[in-house]
Amino acid sequence: MRRAFVLLATLTLTACSQAPAVRQAAPAPLAAAPVTITNCGRTLTFDSAPARVVTGYQPALETLLALGLHDRIAGRTNFSESAFLPGQKALYDRIAEISPTIMLPQKEVMLSQNADFVLDNTMSSFDAAGGLATVEELNAAGAPVYIMGGWCSPEETLQFTLDDTFTDLRNLGAIFRVPERADKLIRELQAKLADVRKRVGSRTPVKVLATDGGDGPVNAYGGAGLTNQMISAAGGVNVLADIKADYTEVSAEKISSTQPDAVLVSDYAELLGQEMPAAQAKAAATFAIAKNSPAAQAERFLAVPAAAQHPGYRNILAIVDIARFLHPDAFTQ
Structure with missing residues (x-):
């Protein structure tokens, strides 16, 4: 730790020949605490x-x-x-x-x-x-x-x-x-979250299926974990809420019975250089399974970046995007 030194002030001679004034410098700042x-x-x-x-x-x-x-x-x-x-x-x-x-x-x-x-x-x-x-x-x-x-x-x-x-x-x-x-x-992110809650809080939750593709079994997101939290915060209700899992395999029969109003699809954008199915292809496979659902009839889906489905700064930004998708009329003003 550096030691503080006493600095001599500039000497000021007076008519009375007083002893030179001495002043001490402020102590050096302490190192930041661990x-x-x-x-x-x-x-x-x-x-x-x-x-x-x-x-x-x-x-x-x-x-x-x-x-x-x-x-x-x-x-x-x-x-x-x-x-x-x-x-x-x-x-x-x-x-x-x-x-x-x-x-x-x-x-x-x-x-x-x-x-x-x-x-x-x-x-x-x-x-x-x-x-x-x-x-x-x-x-x-x-x-x-x-x-x-x-x-x-x-x-x-x-x-x-x-x-x-x-x-x-x-x-x-x-x-x-x-x-x-x-x-x-x-503060900025909390303000965004509060704005979403204000806009969608009194609206009827939209039934949402979140999927990562597959034609049976389907990779999907259950009623625990990050993606489920995002759905709820955005004014949706997870149709797989009864499955106490985050990312898991779900049978085609279960998916068909959920009757979602909207679908969220994980989008990797060929993340690993592999031939990952495009979000639209994943959505089409899901609609083929849940073909009688309102989501399939309207072909209503949103591609969600996979990075947003892992903990990080982007989580709240994705919630805003999902809320706009589920409740577009709540964001007209």
Whole structure:
């Protein structure tokens, strides 16, 4: 810790030949106190703001970008085919790519990044069986891991609430010593959420089926977890609310019986360079199964970026989009 020194004031000679006045400089500011947070049952302490960060899947990167922390990100994964939030693609392109997929790189490559912080959405990114660096190995290397949204285990994924989005922003603001930016972003997002609730709160909820495609069984979103929370906040009701799961397989018979008024389709935009079915093709497959439903009759569906269905800054923005889709007349003014 730097010591404060006493500075001699400029001598002012007076007619009385007084002794020179001496004044002390203000004490040097103390170093910022360490920041301690809890994540996935682990206590993480940061003596200073991370300066060399590695991010995993898209929501992790775009949340840091929303906080104005692009200059702290040393490496990111690849999701170049995804839909980017305004202004973020240019920043993405300037950050070094350390993996050709959305997954973090293999252990040797990951440890060679000399990161001092790692941000991602799932513990599966740190699976030793897959050749990945573990949370413990990264922590020992000076790169503590933070998992967004409390998605620390399959069970905890089901317990997600929208408050977890704000908790992440608050924690990241503290970790990076930018609490004012985090608070401003939280206020903006909370205002958007409050506006949606004001517009759709008194309206009859729209029956919604959220799907990731398939013609039997269907990959769909049940009545627990993030996507279900988004549907409810946007003025919808999940037709699979009785299935206590987040992302799961559902029989074609069950899908056919739900009779949704509208369908949400996960859109990966060929995220991994694979031939992923386009959102329209996924919707068509769903309508073929639920062919007698109001949604199928009207061909009413909305493509939702998959990144918005993982914890991150985009969650609230997606809720606004879904609410506009479900209740368009509520947003005419």
